[in-house]
Amino acid sequence: MRKLLVSHTTEMVLILVIAAMSLALSFLTDRFFTLGNAFDLLNISAVNIIFAVGLLVVLIAGGIDISFAVAASVVQYATALALAQIGGGDWISGLLIASVFxxxxxxxxxxxxxxFNIISIVATISTFNVYFGLLMFFTKGVSIYNLPDWLTTRVIVYEREMADGSWAEITLPVVVMLICVVATWLFVTRTTTGRQLYAFGDNPEGARRFGINVGAMQYIAFGWLGLMAGIAGLMQAHYAQEVVPNALYGRELDVLAAVVLGGARLGGGKGSVMGCVLGVLLVSITQNGLNLMGVSPFAFKMIVGAIILVAITLSSGRLDGLFGPRKQALSDTDSKGGAA
Structure with a gap:
């Protein structure tokens, strides 16, 4: 039991923080601790969690991608146009088209x-701008409202009437999110490829010498994130009942903050699906709580920025790099001073 707790320290801490924050918010606002708000949190968080489990795979492999949210916007638009060309399609064709894109x-x-041996963050900053620029150039920022009925019809999986006459609902994106979470968990923990991704992210040179195909790891990791981005884009279109070119713009930083908060290491080789999901929920709860209390949304952006800054500082053993050499230098100086 102790070994299990030690190996899942991040997840346990996140659960405790979420519980403490939820308890505090239940006293600060009477709307937070309701079934309707809890279901709304799940519905709203579903797309971000799908993004997050895809990004987790890239981070495990030692990469980083900030273009996935814009890519999902491109997929939304391209899928809507493709569906119009084939006469509307259905959920199967929609998911297949979105996944392929x-x-x-x-x-x-x-x-x-x-x-081209480009650092992943540099490459994805470039594609972020290319994807978004092309999307806005060709669409001119015009949204698509004429979507197929099957895509815009709200699919309610579970609903319950509240005392005030309102309804608490669980919608289709939550179910799709759960499938993506389970699929990612099985992929990274129960397959040889998943174990190779951890090994590659933790020690790329060692993995290369061991015979792991470096190119294959990168294609698989970014391909998996692309798959999740495609699915998330379609779920966002279903939830919003429209395709807005810039609707997901800026979502990448919120998701990145949540994933690293959940224990994923920016240096690669570390991260869990459970921690990833808890990280997204914590960020969503923070945003939801601030909104209910009437706090400026800019405060939430400051929190996200602080999370990313702390994560970058603490990841990949950076503390040793920051303080280790200095400690050694001071020790050497003291020794020389003592010898003199």
Missing amino acids: GIALGLINAFLIHR
Whole structure:
């Protein structure tokens, strides 16, 4: 039992923080601790969690991608146009088209990183701007409202009437999110490829010498994130009942903050699906609580920025790099002074 707690310290801490924050918010606002608000949190968080489990795989492999949210916007628009060309389609065709487009955009990132040996964050900053620029150029910022009925019809999986006459609902994106979470968990923990991704992210040179295909790891990781981005984009279109070109713009930083908060290491080789989900929920609860208390949304942006800054500082053993050499230098100086 003790070994289990030690190996899941981050997840346990997040659960305690979420519980403490939820308890505090239940006293600060009477709307937070209600079934309706809890279901709304799940519905709103579903797309971010789908993004997050995809990004987790890239982070485990030692990469980083900030273009996935814009890629999902491109997928939304391209899928809507493709569905119009085939006469409307259905959920199966919609998911297949979105998945193919998403994987293709993810593989473009992997190709640039592997073929030209570009640092992943530099490559994805470039594709972020290219994808978004092309999207806004061709769409001119015009939204698509004429979507197929099956995509815009709200699918309610579970509902319950509240005392005030309102309804608490669990919608389709939550179910799709759960499937993506389970699929990612099985992929990274129960397959040989998943274990190779951890090994590659933790020690790329050692993994290379051990015979792990570096290119394959990058294509698989970014392809998986592309797949999740495609699915998330379609779920966002279903939830919003429209396709807005810039609707997901800026979402990447919130998701990145949540994933690293959940224990994923920016240096690679570390991260869990459970921690990832808890990280997203904590960020969502923070945002929801601030909104209910009437706090400025800029305060939430400051919190997200602080999370990313702390994560970058603490990840990949950076504390040793920051303080270790200095400690050694001071020790050497003291020794010389003592010898003199």
